[in-house]
Amino acid sequence: MxxxxxxxxxxxxxxxxxxxxxxxxSYLVTVTKLHWNQDMKNFNMDDWKAVEKEYLDKVVKKNPFILGQEILLHSFTEDNSEILLVTRYENWDAIEKAGDKDDELIKAAWPDEKARNAYFEKRSAYYAHNHSDEIYATIPxxxxxxxxxxxxxxxxxxxxxxxxxxxxxxxxxxxxxxxxxxxxxxxxxxxxxxxxxxxxxxxxxxxxxxxxxxxxxxxxxxxxxxxxxxxxxxxxxxxxxxxxxxxxxxxxxxxxxxxxxxxxxxxxx
Structure with missing residues (x-):
């Protein structure tokens, strides 16, 4: 059975x-496997959510080439450090355009270079340097x-x-x-x-x-x-x-x- x-x-x-x-x-789905920075001290889940929510609101939700996105955390897998960033696009062309649009939206959201660098340093501190990527096609x-x-x-x-x-x-x-x-x-x-x-x-x-x-x-x-x-x-x-x-x-x-x-x-x- x-x-x-x-x-x-x-x-x-x-x-x-x-x-x-x-x-x-049928759509294209990119899956980026990230990993927590295990050396980060004083990690707080609410603080991490707030940092990612800021990027979601200022960039992801305003990018018309990103049709959908979600973050999945380890529950029962072989690696408790993994985080999946799952993003859906209409086609290959949209993936390329989304990257360019992200750059545009990032500069608009953080026009001051120092403030922009500070935010992304804070955001990147939550993650290890290594990641992997896969691309899938959805099935109707x-x-x-x-x-x-x-x-x-x-x-x-x-x-x-x-x-x-x-x-x-x-x-x-x-x-x-x-x-x-x-x-x-x-x-x-x-x-x-x-x-x-x-x-x-x-x-x-x-x-x-x-x-x-x-x-x-x-x-x-x-x-x-x-x-x-x-x-x-x-x-x-x-x-x-x-x-x-x-x-x-x-x-x-x-x-x-x-x-x-x-x-x-x-x-x-």
């Missing part, structure tokens, strides 16, 4: 089902909330890998995806948002990253259980469940990794 849940969640990657999709366009068919969340949410990230079966077809894949979506995922109200992304620029072109947004760890556990129960109800016959699992499972390697982050809702565009 865990394996069918894995492949079935991945089914949304190539779907464009309008019953959950708020936007059928995500479950997009109508607005920003008014509280911190948990982001369950599942990184999986596609297989390329010789006997597979796009038609079969889409049919199986839709069957599972209609019977299970569309009925799970515990998943508040779902963001499927495929590799666009990075180390592994088979990688697909899904983000499931829930309110708590308890809700995440309940969401997994609810998917299992809904699947059993839709495919009540054990032989039918096995047949479905075998057909669908061939499209995936079965290898995946899991991460859980916590959003900072005050720092969201």
């Amino acid at each position: 865990k394996s069918i849940f894995l492949v079935a969640l991945l089914s949304l990657l190539l779907m464009g089902n309008k019953s959950i999709a708020q936007d059928d366009k 068919g995500g479950k997009i909330p109508k607005g920003n969340f008014d509280k911190d949410m948990l982001y369950y990230v599942r990184v999986s890998h596609f297989a390329f079966p010789n006997d597979g077809t796009q038609k079969e894949y889409k049919e199986l995806s839709k069957q599972y979506f209609d019977a299970v995922l569309n009925k799970n109200d515990l998943i508040k948002a779902y963001y499927p992304n495929r590799h666009a620029w990075g180390a592994d072109n088979t990688q697909f990253t899904e983000v499931f947004v829930v309110e708590s760890l308890a809700d995440l556990d309940s969401a997994l259980n609810k998917n299992r129960d809904l699947f059993k109800a839709a495919w009540a016959d054990e032989a039918k469940r096995k047949e479905f699992n075998e057909k669908f499972g061939k499209y995936f390697t079965g290898k995946h990794s899991d991460y859980i982050y916590k959003s900072v809702h005050e720092l969201t565009k």
Whole structure:
């Protein structure tokens, strides 16, 4: 049942089902992995939020080429120092234009050079020097909330890998995806948002990253259980469940990794 849940969640990657999709366009998402400066003394989370909120209000929110942005903090990952800066753009051209616009907005927000340097020295002091970057392309068919969340949410990230079966077809894949979506995922109200992304620029072109947004760890556990129960109800016959699992499972390697982050809702565009 865990394996069918894995492949079935991945089914949304190539779907464009309008019953959950708020936007059928594909966007580019940059993910910059930053790290806390572990040597910083007297760290205060509220002070850090205030510094980042100033930049958000004066630059990010005024940049029309940045469609959305959020900051995610370590909750259950291998590195407790990591911070993810996730930014969404319309296309490659917008990424370049956003950088130029940032420079313009920064000079307008801090016209005095000394004040500008002081602010950015204060901001950079929170972070280590090393960072890494990945670029993903969103897949139409995500479950997009109508607005920003008014509280911190948990982001369950599942990184999986596609297989390329010789006997597979796009038609079969889409049919199986839709069957599972209609019977299970569309009925799970515990998943508040779902963001499927495929590799666009990075180390592994088979990688697909899904983000499931829930309110708590308890809700995440309940969401997994609810998917299992809904699947059993839709495919009540054990032989039918096995047949479905075998057909669908061939499209995936079965290898995946899991991460859980916590959003900072005050720092969201």
